[in-house]
Amino acid sequence: MVPIAYYLILAAILFSIGIGAFLIKRNIITVFMSIELMLNAVNLTFVAFAHMRHAVQGQIFVFFVMVVAAAEAAVGLAIIISVFRSRQTLDIDQINLMKN
Amino acid sequence: MQLALFLIFGILCVAGALNLLFQRHPINSALSLVVVMMSLAVIYWTLGAEFLAAAQVIVYSGAIMVLFTFVIMLLNAGEEVRTRGSKAAYFAGIPGVLGVFTLLTYIFLREKSALGYANLGGGLNNGVSNIAEISRVLFTDLLLPFEVTSVLILVAILGAVVLARKEN
Structure with missing residues (x-):
């Protein structure tokens, strides 16, 4: 018997750490990983609410989020490889083509 | 526990x-x-x-x-x-x-x-197993979104191949 609220608070903690890592980290791969961490936190919220309402639709939503995250990771990492080929760096401070 | x-x-x-x-x-x-x-x-x-x-x-x-x-x-x-x-x-x-x-x-x-x-x-209630219930809903009510995700994955594969290919 664990309150559902504790699961939601755990998801909130993970999501906040994800945003913090997104803002603080300077390596483009780590920034991308913190996006995955935020997606996982939201998935935990979906599963907790699906358990609360005894409905399976929330779990199916998580399934679709996983599929989209897999597609997003494939395309995002390809973009990272292509950026690294042209700029020879992974530091997001030096990838500033669209600045100015 | x-x-x-x-x-x-x-x-x-x-x-x-x-x-x-x-x-x-x-x-x-x-x-x-x-x-x-x-x-x-x-x-x-x-x-x-x-x-x-x-x-x-x-x-x-x-x-x-x-x-x-x-x-x-x-x-x-x-x-x-x-x-x-x-x-x-x-x-x-x-x-x-x-x-x-x-x-x-x-x-x-x-x-x-x-x-x-x-x-x-x-x-879940009614003693139905989790996978049976998920697959029932996924392949009846949500069949169209499920098929659309397969198209999405196909597009993502093509995009990844095109982006990561060496330019010559």
């Missing part, structure tokens, strides 16, 4: 996430993200989502994180240099994160009794 599982794997989860935040080398961050995802799989299982627990291990920590590790090794990513980030990130971002977190925690704790309790193994 469930409280013990929740505490152990919840603390492991938060510790892994904090380790992702504080490690400097990307490979250490990737491995701590694997720890977070494996503990989340156990937490899904305690919430009665056995299929998602398996899919979390296979898709997230199996496929996606291996892809991340491959890219980190391929690009030979070294330790990141700590520079001063943008001022907006520090003066608006961090307080904003703390504000959102405090607000969420306050609301969840206030509505704690209305949100109810989680019981181990009592996910």
